[in-house]
Amino acid sequence: ILQHWDVFKYVTEVFILVPALLGLKGNLEMTLASRLSTAANIGQMDTPKELWKMITGNMALIQVQATVVGFLASIAAVVFGWIPDGHFSIDHAVLLCASSVATAFIASLVLGMIMIGVIIGSRKMGINPDNVATPIAASLGDLITLALLSGISWGLYKELESKAYVNPLVCAFFISLLPIWIVIAKRNSATREVLYSGWEPVIIAMAISSVGGLILDRTVSDPNFAGMAVFTPVINGVGGNLVAVQASRISTYLHMSGVPGDSPETAPRKCPSPCSTFFSSDVNSRSARVLFLLVVPGHLVFLYTISSMQGGHTTLTLIFIVFYMTAALLQVVILLYIADWMVHWMWGRDLDPDNFSIPYLTALGDLIGTGLLALSFHVLWLIGDRDSDVGD
Numbered sequence: 001i002l003q004h005w006d007v008f009k010y011v012t013e014v015f016i017l018v019p020a021l022l023g024l025k026g027n028l029e030m031t032l033a034s035r036l037s038t039a040a041n042i043g044q045m046d047t048p049k050e051l052w053k054m055i056t057g058n059m060a061l062i063q064v065q066a067t068v069v070g071f072l073a074s075i076a077a078v079v080f081g082w083i084p085d086g087h088f089s090i091d092h093a094v095l096l097c098a099s100s101v102a103t104a105f106i107a108s109l110v111l112g113m114i115m116i117g118v119i120i121g122s123r124k125m126g127i128n129p130d131n132v133a134t135p136i137a138a139s140l141g142d143l144i145t146l147a148l149l150s151g152i153s154w155g156l157y158k159e160l161e162s163k164a165y166v167n168p169l170v171c172a173f174f175i176s177l178l179p180i181w182i183v184i185a186k187r188n189s190a191t192r193e194v195l196y197s198g199w200e201p202v203i204i205a206m207a208i209s210s211v212g213g214l215i216l217d218r219t220v221s222d223p224n225f226a227g228m229a230v231f232t233p234v235i236n237g238v239g240g241n242l243v244a245v246q247a248s249r250i251s252t253y254l255h256m257s258g259v260p261g262d263s264p265e266t267a268p269r270k271c272p273s274p275c276s277t278f279f280s281s282d283v284n285s286r287s288a289r290v291l292f293l294l295v296v297p298g299h300l301v302f303l304y305t306i307s308s309m310q311g312g313h314t315t316l317t318l319i320f321i322v323f324y325m326t327a328a329l330l331q332v333v334i335l336l337y338i339a340d341w342m343v344h345w346m347w348g349r350d351l352d353p354d355n356f357s358i359p360y361l362t363a364l365g366d367l368i369g370t371g372l373l374a375l376s377f378h379v380l381w382l383i384g385d386r387d388s389d390v391g392d
Contacts, residue, residue: 002150003220003229007157011092012221013081014153016213017100019366020073021145022233023209023240024104028062028069028202029111029141030240030362033133034248034354036119038255039190040129045120055116057188061195062108063181067174068199069206070104071097076210081217091160091167098170099153105174107145111137130248135241142237194355201356205363212236212363212370219374228377234302235328235373239365242291243335244358250284250343251353261350277340288336295332296325323380327372335365 008014036045036054045051074097082088118136122129159166185195216232219225254260278288303324307316339361343353 002146003226005150005154007150007153011095011153011157012217013077013092013096014099014149015217015220016077016080016210017073017096017149018146019209019212019216019232019236019370020076020206021070021100021103021107021149022142022236023205023212023363023366024066024069024073024108024141024145028065028108029115029137030244030248031355031358032058032062032112033115033119033129033137034244034251034358035194036115037129037133037248038252038354040119040123041252042255044190045123051120053188054190057185057191059109059112059116060181060184060188061191061198062112063105064178064185064195065198065202066104066108067101067178067181069202070101071175072203073104073206073210074100076207077213080210080214091164094167094171095153095156095160098156098167099149101174102152102170103145103149105177107141107148110144111141114140130252131245133248135245137244139237139241142233146233198355201359205359208360208363209366212366215367215370215374219377224381225374225377228373230306231324231373232370234299234306235324235331235369236366238295238298238302238328239331239335239369240362242294242332243339243361243365246284246288246291246336247339247343247353247357247361249287250339251347251357253284254343254347254353260347260352272337272340272344274337277337284340288340292329292332292336295329299325299328319383320380323376324373327369327376331365331369331372334368335361338364 002008003015036058039045039054045054074093077096077100078088078093115133115137118133119129122132156167156170182195185191216228220229276282276285278285278292303316303321339357342360343357346353346356
């Protein structure tokens with residue numbers, strides 16, 4: 001629906017922001033969920049004082065990260081939009097900046113509060129938060145962020161004509177709040193380290209997602225491939241969901257046996273074989289198999305829903321479903337394998353996988369998912385499955 005709104009038609013760089021801002025839930029909320037799940041599982045949130053300390057520090061931290069990454073994502077969108085076309089508009093650049101920063105800030109605030117509620121509720125009900133928190137962060141993250149981005153960018157686009165000063169004011173307001181969040185995060189020992197050292201994965205992940213956004217922008221802007229827009233959040237959301245659950249579980253498993261870098265039985269593997277990742281009797285290998293088996297039924301439900309709501313531009317022919325499922329399965333296999341290697345490798349390098357692995361994995365999920373989906377649509381077009389207008 002949104003790809004036909006004026007702001008998406010005339011400021012197509014907003015498409016580049018979509019994977020970068022949807023990816024923020026992997027960079028921030030799912031990392032927060034993983035961090036708090038581990039803290040809850042190893043007893044660091046059992047007293048009200050410890051709980052309050054973890055909540056305030058972590059909320060302030062993700063507001064700092066959201067504002068900075070939202071600003072950087074808008075710069076990446078401007079650059080990626082400007083290079084191919086050679087056309088630069090200062091009004092559009094400020095619109096992208098204001099939309100991105102406001103969306104990132106508000107989405108992180110809302111999702112952070114939901115995550116804390118889910119993790120506290122899970123602990124009280126005796127459920128492992130690792131299995132619940134990251135999927136909720138991922139699914140709600142996509143929905144809330146996309147709704148906010150479209151609503152805010154549409155509102156600011158309307159203001160461009162009569163009140164051009166609104167966009168820079170919105171940008172300045174959210175950036176001016178940064179010092180407050182930095183002070184609160186620095187006062188908390190649990191988040192001080194992440195405030196200093198946690199930027200590299202978040203910024204690199206944003207850049208990787210922005211490349212996925214560039215692929216999306218180039219593909220969806222072509223009328224022949226308009227049907228891709230409805231499937232992109234689905235394939236990226238499912239892939240990111242599943243790999244985040246796996247990374248969070250492996251990380252908690254390692255934390256229960258020691259601290260990063262010091263446990264001999266969980267020493268980093270140079271490069272695990274696919275057999276040990278998917279077919280061994282290890283508890284993490286079993287969870288990888290379960291997560292992989294969820295791909296086909298999960299996507300079939302989504303495809304049926306999209307079809308029954310006539311939400312797409314593509315008829316769900318058998319050949320389309322085969323290509324789509326192949327792309328989805330390939331994406332998840334690659335991500336689960338990389339997760340097994342990356343979490344153990346980071347553990348061996350004295351890095352906490354809760355803070356570092358999920359941003360990379362969800363961003364890679366966005367890039368691989370968008371790339372494979374675009375490739376599938378191009379191949380389908382070449383072999384004659386040309387029905388992009390169906391369901392319009």
